[in-house]
Amino acid sequence: MKERVLDGKTILVTGGAGFIGSRFIRLMLGRYPKLRIIILDALTYAGNLDILRDVGCDPRYEFIRGDIRDKKLVAGIFEHVQAVFHFAAETHVDRSIVDAGEFVLTDVFGSFILLEALRRAPHVEFFVHVSTDEVYGSRDEGFFKETDALNPSSPYAASKAGADRLAYAYHVTYGLPVVIVRPSNNYGSHQYPEKFIPLFVTNAMEGRSLPLYGKGLNVRDWLFVEDNCRGIELAARCGAFGEAYNIGANDEHRNIDVAKRIVKLLGKSKDLIKFVPDRLGHDRRYALNCRKLRALGWRTEVSFEAGLERTVQWYVENEDWWRKIKERSADFKSFYAAYYKDRK
Ligand code: NAD
Ligand code: DAU
Numbered sequence: 001m002k003e004r005v006l007d008g009k010t011i012l013v014t015g016g017a018g019f020i021g022s023r024f025i026r027l028m029l030g031r032y033p034k035l036r037i038i039i040l041d042a043l044t045y046a047g048n049l050d051i052l053r054d055v056g057c058d059p060r061y062e063f064i065r066g067d068i069r070d071k072k073l074v075a076g077i078f079e080h081v082q083a084v085f086h087f088a089a090e091t092h093v094d095r096s097i098v099d100a101g102e103f104v105l106t107d108v109f110g111s112f113i114l115l116e117a118l119r120r121a122p123h124v125e126f127f128v129h130v131s132t133d134e135v136y137g138s139r140d141e142g143f144f145k146e147t148d149a150l151n152p153s154s155p156y157a158a159s160k161a162g163a164d165r166l167a168y169a170y171h172v173t174y175g176l177p178v179v180i181v182r183p184s185n186n187y188g189s190h191q192y193p194e195k196f197i198p199l200f201v202t203n204a205m206e207g208r209s210l211p212l213y214g215k216g217l218n219v220r221d222w223l224f225v226e227d228n229c230r231g232i233e234l235a236a237r238c239g240a241f242g243e244a245y246n247i248g249a250n251d252e253h254r255n256i257d258v259a260k261r262i263v264k265l266l267g268k269s270k271d272l273i274k275f276v277p278d279r280l281g282h283d284r285r286y287a288l289n290c291r292k293l294r295a296l297g298w299r300t301e302v303s304f305e306a307g308l309e310r311t312v313q314w315y316v317e318n319e320d321w322w323r324k325i326k327e328r329s330a331d332f333k334s335f336y337a338a339y340y341k342d343r344k
Pocket of ligand 2: 092094132133183197212213214218219220286
């Protein structure tokens with residue numbers, strides 16, 4: 001298959017002020033000198049313009065604060081772009097357990113608005129839909145292939161599964177140029193400190209306890225964010241329309257072991273680790289078979305050992321970045337207060 005060309009194009013990146021979207025923009029600007037990027041991001045609690053600070057004031061990107069559910073705004077933007085990378089979503093599983101509403105509205109309905117805009121914009125050459133490995137649900141052994149049934153278990157994962165299949169349906173029904181990617185757990189710099197690794201790193205730095213769910217035996221496949229972004233870019237260039245591509249590192253670790261590594265890297269005591277009531281419907285293990293993307297030439301470059309060290313170092317060197325979020329964000333505090341109150 002002929003590779004799709006990215007340089008010289010204008011692309012839309014939804015959710016570009018979030019963790020993965022912002023790292024993707026950084027990669028793309030570094031790789032393609034003639035690329036132009038329009039970022040559409042609502043700047044929800046998880047979005048943060050500070051996250052693009054290290055990208056600088058590059059004239060090749062334009063930031064639009066807006067909602068992917070705003071049909072008119074989205075239609076207007078689609079007139080000016082040749083490709084779309086759709087990252088925007090509500091992403092935190094615990095929040096979806098507390099209140100699933102925004103997940104259905106953003107992840108499913110928001111994706112629907114974008115796909116409808118795609119239907120009306122035949123000049124758009126391709127649309128990359130960023131899904132997740134959580135759509136498959138949990139498995140104790142073996143690895144999920146792209147053709148396996150989806151069996152999501154949290155409201156977040158179910159919303160993502162709805163969007164994933166909607167993107168597929170728009171390809172089948174209307175022949176739209178959709179490529180779907182399903183990455184595993186990402187980690188790296190600039191991740192919002194409600195997610196496991198940045199929460200544990202920053203809590204440990206503050207001398208606060210590390211709330212480990214259940215017995216800490218759940219397993220995640222940790223993928224360094226830059227490896228993921230290279231995978232997404234490759235799927236955009238070489239992936240087949242209507243197909244899904246797993247992106248995983250095959251670097252599986254139990255939560256308890258990750259927590260221990262974090263305290264060790266920071267020179268803190270293991271006593272900071274506190275077992276707390278388990279997450280409701282907690283998936284035990286995610287694991288992906290990634291042969292399909294590897295066949296296109298993708299490989300991870302960063303092992304979990306090296307990536308975790310780099311990540312911890314980044315949080316140590318960028319305290320102002322996460323302290324602003326943790327200390328000044330009323331939302332952060334009120335969410336956790338409500339969550340733990342309900343589970344006592
Ligand atoms: P994030 O929570 O860090 O960022 C999400 C971004 O989307 C934020 O900037 C937010 O402001 C924006 N957003 C939310 N609702 C919006 C709306 N209605 N309109 C416009 N913008 C909106 O998320 P992330 O971790 O960077 O994840 C990005 C994508 O990758 C998501 O689709 C997520 O489901 C998927 N994913 C994430 C992981 C992971 O480990 N983080 C793994 C697999 C897949
Ligand atoms: O697998 C991909 C998914 O990874 C993405 O689609 C999601 O957007 C992303 O949030 C992530 O979901 P997880 O639920 O796996 O990630 P989280 O960081 O919330 O939790 C990772 C593991 O750590 C999980 O087993 C729950 C556990 N955990 C998490 C938190 C926040 C704890 O033990 N304590 C905690 O405080």
